[in-house]
Amino acid sequence: MAEPTIGRDIAPPDLIAKVTGRAKYAEDFRADGMVFAKLLVSPMPHARVRRIDASRAMRMPGVIDILTAEDVPEVSGPGEPVLSNEPLYEGAPILAVIAEDETTAADAVEQIRIDLEPLPFVIDPLQSLRPGGPNARLLGNTFSDGDFRDFKWTADDFDRAPAGTLPMGEPMVEWSVGDLDAGFEQAALVLEETLNHQSMTHHPLEPRSSMAYWRNGRLFLHGSTQSAQRTGDWVAGALDLDPDNVVFISEYCGGGFGSKISSQPVMLISALAARKTNRPVMLRITRYEENAVGRARAGFQASVRIGFRSDGRVTALDLYIVQDAGPHGAGDYNTAASVASLAYTPQAMRFRGVSIYTNTPPRSAQRAPGGAQIISMLEPIIDKGARQLGIDRVAIRRMNAPDATSTFGPNQSTLTSAFVREALDRGAEMFRWEERSRLSAQRNGTRVTGLGIGLSPFVAGSTGFDGLLVIRPDGKLYIHQGIGNLGTHSIADTARAAADVLGVRWEQCEVVWGDTSKHLPRSSVQAGSQTTFAHTRANHAAAQDALQKLREIAARDLGGVPSEYVSADGRVYRSGNPSRGMSFAQAARRAIELGGKYSGAEFADDLHDDTKRAVRGLQGQGLVAAAKDNYPRDGQTYSFVIGFALVELDVETGHVDIKEYTAVTDCGTVLHPRSLAAQLHGGAVQGFGMARSQKWVFDPKWGVPFAKRFYTARPPGILDVPRTMDWAAVEIADPQTPVGAKGIGEPPIGAGAAAITSAIADALGGQCLCRTPLTADVILAALEGREQPNGPLEIHT
């Protein structure tokens, strides 16, 4: 019997291509006669295009055509257009020039005369909420119930708020559970803080370039996505094409972090330009453009009040978030509230929030959207509570941590599993918390030590997607994966569920991915840390279907009943008698001969239409197995990461040196230890950038950004992180999924960010600055007791 693949370090199938340079990302493809598109983007935060004079550009040798907003699909509501005559942020694409070469296209862009009428703009949601304040869009500053609204608070709402605290007018969303007033009455300690979390760009290393061409009405599009099958579907929908006429290829994706989930309007420019010019078109996105169109995390201006019982139990939590929704909207604030509710299980909680458009780059999910922001803001306040009540900081988290019986969020949802205390205990032991806590705020020369903890929950699984496998006459198991290949190794790691059900050695498995012409099943978008949970289930279900078909074929040819047969090592044989059986190769040939359900000619009716189409494409090529994940699940699936950090803060420079970091997770069964470590550490490193360095800076007068590139909004480099980082997993299976594994992409970033905000507060003697990023100027002002360089609610400064 082959050794199970789950739980082992196995090199992903794309690794050799990645280390030799043979892995082709979107910009690495060429096509005969390929030409280039170049964008003209808005120089203003909000404007109306009145006139485009492209006559000089069009006369230039080598210029082929231009693509304007008239050539692209219309969007409804607040949706993001491909090109627009009402650009809503500096950098928004207005048109594209297509030319024989890129230099000519760029020169031609310079020759276009464009008449722009500046329109009112706003970069701070609180300004838009003021009576008579500017709106980011002509039709309003928010969108609800199918309509834009001009949403304002009263002058009194603003006047009532003491200086530096969040005004809290009428909310757009509100929920509460439990008796909030009673919760605060019971509290021995009530802390109230104003919070300010920055917006920040995703900046995957690969900009979202794309290349497209058409052949006989069929679109071939090379793009960069987190979710291959679903992005192909989205392209077909956006261009009103039959999905069979879209070949979307993204075998490698140079990072997404939530910015390349599926819909990416800018990717359609190459497709539309190629159709218009009848030439293959490459659109290379620059780093500057990536900053504009590449999506960003939503910023929060917030206020929180937390009540603690004398033993540290959180009795009440009252949260108000003003969300910076960018020009097209964001959903982070709702998730933030649910995550806060889950992290501390307050006995009573109220959440209120508003989400306001601004003329800043579009927002989308960014790794733990909402969760990472709220955890990095609240963890230092929990520390403050512990300090004032004289309680250990691990103990206060232990006291409030959720377990499998907890309920959370507006609907008092339940969990499929939670082993947070186990993870806390393990982390405290590994990090030597008790012994280390004596170092807290100890000064050595100019350096002060700070210790931090970040407890980060995030959603980690969905259900109901399809698995699709083929055992071919070559005897191999082909696992078709519609998810993306963005660096998490999920295409291989979730395939292990199928290999193990069938007892197949990994060397006998081939993963098929990244090209919608290769017959991919309906898959989850690779976002929200759904994939591990969703697709171990889907592949498990499909493998059960394959196993049943193998047994039936064997019993039919070799006698007995199907249940007497087992599958192992690439053979199906009578239990206890390996010689009485047939190889996968033989079974595949028999499946083709038998036809019907064995060869994919017939299939289950509950499969998604996309999967049915894929099965039809594979029909007759072997033993085809396809199944929908119908495994039961009761409750929501969350994973948890707890980060422990030790920092040294230099009191003369304000520099924070992260010396040590340990992450411990409850993410159920571990599929691939080394890849899990990479998620835990990589996510933490992104969290370090969020806590310490990455931010936007806008000119408030003109609404244009300054920090648009790596060097102005700097993500952590290799010298900014500890030389070694530690990790562990509690490795307790989630009981509500056959493999026991939960997702892990997202919670690591909040753990990393919060461990640092918590550690810096600790080094400052318990002073919670309640804003991110904690740059040197902010820290020095706090150390020296000077006024902060930014007001508590000022953003993009």
Add this chain to the structure above:
Amino acid sequence: MPDVELITEQGTRGFSRRSFIKGVIAAGAAVSSTSYLFRTNGASARSIAQGSIERLVTLDVNGQQRRVDVLPHETLAMTIRYKLGLTGTKLGCDRAECGACTVLVDGVPRYSCSTLTHSVRGRSITTIEGLEGPNGRLHPVQEAVVHEGGFQCAFCAPGFIMSMVALVQANQNPTRDEAAHALSGNLCRCGDYNKILNSAMRAAEYARRNA
């Protein structure tokens, strides 16, 4: 959005011709964001840009003499990616901020996005494609990366690997800290630095073994 007037050389394709609105003519204020610029061979003859005359030069790339037409302002990254077909070298920023385009010039790591092709004539250029030995045998650094489980999205991988090659050529006994400094010109947005350092230390071990 109503009333946009579009003028092309074919004549005005108006959505409205009734406008003679006195607007702010923002010609020249529009941002073209020309960060990457590239001219392919085919169109250069028709080019109108100043100083865009290509010259045929010979480059030593991965041990081969490659004849190629090069513009005066052309970067090495563009030459190797678009004219020599070596797309393993990546462009992450095109402005010397990320190191994805790192290649070796006479054994020294250089950002090919910020190196003019004309400046490296007669120098020995190594790209990620030039590391494998005969019969596709992996370079010890590549072998080390595979052994350690490699990168995540791996868009940074070719650049990091070239920096690792330069590191182990210069120092076969680096400390973890020295390795970090040697790789500090490369950015990994997945934040996979712990595994990258593991790979670098493993690469040094393999280099010692082969020495």
